[in-house]
Amino acid sequence: MTPTPRREQLEATVDLDAIAHNVRVVAKAAAGARVMPVLKADAYGHGAVPVARAVLAAGAAELGVATITEALGLRAAGIMAPVTTWLHGSAAEFGAAAAADVTVAVSRVDQLRAVLAVAGDAPPNVAVKIDSGLYRNGVAAEDWAALATALADTPGLALRSVFTHFACADEPGDPSIDAQTAVFDARVADLRTRGVDVGALHLANSAAALTRPDLARDIVRPGIAVYGRTPVPQVGDFGLRPAMTLDAEVIAVKRVPAGGAVSYGRTWIAQRDTTVALVPAGYADGVPRALSGRFAVRHGDALLPNVGRVCMDQFVVDAGDHDIAIGDRVVLFGGPPGPTAADWADTVGTIDYEILCGVGARAVRRYIGMRT
Numbered sequence: 001m002t003p004t005p006r007r008e009q010l011e012a013t014v015d016l017d018a019i020a021h022n023v024r025v026v027a028k029a030a031a032g033a034r035v036m037p038v039l040k041a042d043a044y045g046h047g048a049v050p051v052a053r054a055v056l057a058a059g060a061a062e063l064g065v066a067t068i069t070e071a072l073g074l075r076a077a078g079i080m081a082p083v084t085t086w087l088h089g090s091a092a093e094f095g096a097a098a099a100a101d102v103t104v105a106v107s108r109v110d111q112l113r114a115v116l117a118v119a120g121d122a123p124p125n126v127a128v129k130i131d132s133g134l135y136r137n138g139v140a141a142e143d144w145a146a147l148a149t150a151l152a153d154t155p156g157l158a159l160r161s162v163f164t165h166f167a168c169a170d171e172p173g174d175p176s177i178d179a180q181t182a183v184f185d186a187r188v189a190d191l192r193t194r195g196v197d198v199g200a201l202h203l204a205n206s207a208a209a210l211t212r213p214d215l216a217r218d219i220v221r222p223g224i225a226v227y228g229r230t231p232v233p234q235v236g237d238f239g240l241r242p243a244m245t246l247d248a249e250v251i252a253v254k255r256v257p258a259g260g261a262v263s264y265g266r267t268w269i270a271q272r273d274t275t276v277a278l279v280p281a282g283y284a285d286g287v288p289r290a291l292s293g294r295f296a297v298r299h300g301d302a303l304l305p306n307v308g309r310v311c312m313d314q315f316v317v318d319a320g321d322h323d324i325a326i327g328d329r330v331v332l333f334g335g336p337p338g339p340t341a342a343d344w345a346d347t348v349g350t351i352d353y354e355i356l357c358g359v360g361a362r363a364v365r366r367y368i369g370m371r372t
């Protein structure tokens with residue numbers, strides 16, 4: 001008999017088969033383009049290292065993260081696939097990036113000079129991130145001429161890639177998508193005219209990869225779709241499979257008499273005698289306090305509503321006449337039949353990205369599916 005695996009009181013179970021499936025969904029949608037899954041923010045809370053192994057096994061060609069520190073974390077775990085980074089502060093370790101063969105995408109001439117300086121005689125591992133109208137990270141319009149000149153004046157320079165990021169790819173048909181593409185194409189043409197080897201071109205995040213195959217170019221950079229959430233629910237779910245299930249053990253069950261008030265502030269008062277169950281997850285674990293009284297957990301086929309305030313470490317559900325016992329497990333969110341991360345997001349007025357990234361470190365990550 002195989003022993004029952006020990007379950008932690010709060011677990012975020014990540015299905016690596018779902019991750020692999022989602023990579024293939026995106027690859028198919030972006031026919032012909034290579035896939036660079038975006039693993040920033042610890043792979044949207046799923047765990048960057050196991051997710052990196054899963055996406056590479058599923059055929060991803062490269063990885064993307066925001067910071068050099070995140071990239072070095074992948075390298076430290078022995079992940080040697082190409083990694084691109086793009087968000088650099090004044091303390092960014094360009095030397096460490098070069099030593100670890102991490103691609104640094106630059107947004108300014110001073111960053112380019114810093115990357116060229118640390119490369120010494122070796123070919124610099126550098127890309128260019130263009131701001132095509134998001135007014136966030138990337139080379140600003142007013143800095144373009146200087147950067148293009150500096151690139152052209154660096155003999156023998158071969159860029160890894162030139163890329164940009166959309167403001168409204170999740171609103172298919174928004175005119176800014178084509179407008180940003182036109183700016184990007186003009187910048188790339190400018191570099192080519194100046195004799196710069198631009199390398200691979202990429203624009204598409206998940207939403208663009210799924211809805212605009214014509215913009216796939218050489219590489220697509222999906223984030224949320226890899227984790228199985230659609231960025232364009234109004235269009236469809238594309239057969240993506242949510243990878244994360246957040247579930248917890250019931251750690252106490254007790255009777256509340258009519259008139260009993262549950263949790264801080266006594267905001268919920270039992271209208272009749274009932275049974276409540278205690279779930280060891282709170283806002284420190286990514287259950288938004290703003291969800292208080294506005295969500296339910298799944299216990300088998302039953303949905304048990306939260307009552308009273310969500311606290312830092314725990315919340316309470318009303319089990320009514322439903323059978324529940326200490327040690328039972330309840331699902332906070334996951335794939336079908338739900339509840340889903342998108343349900344939580346809709347209720348509190350955010351996006352499921354924030355719900356996934358918000359799952360705290362106390363939720364023990366557990367991996368199922370493919371061996372990595």
Ligand SMILES: *Cc1c(COP(=O)(O)O)cnc(C)c1O
Nearest residue numbers: 038165205206207221222223224
């Ligand atoms: C986060 C990010 C992505 C992934 O976006 P999704 O909407 O999650 O697909 C792609 N490219 C860049 C530059 C990003 O910062």
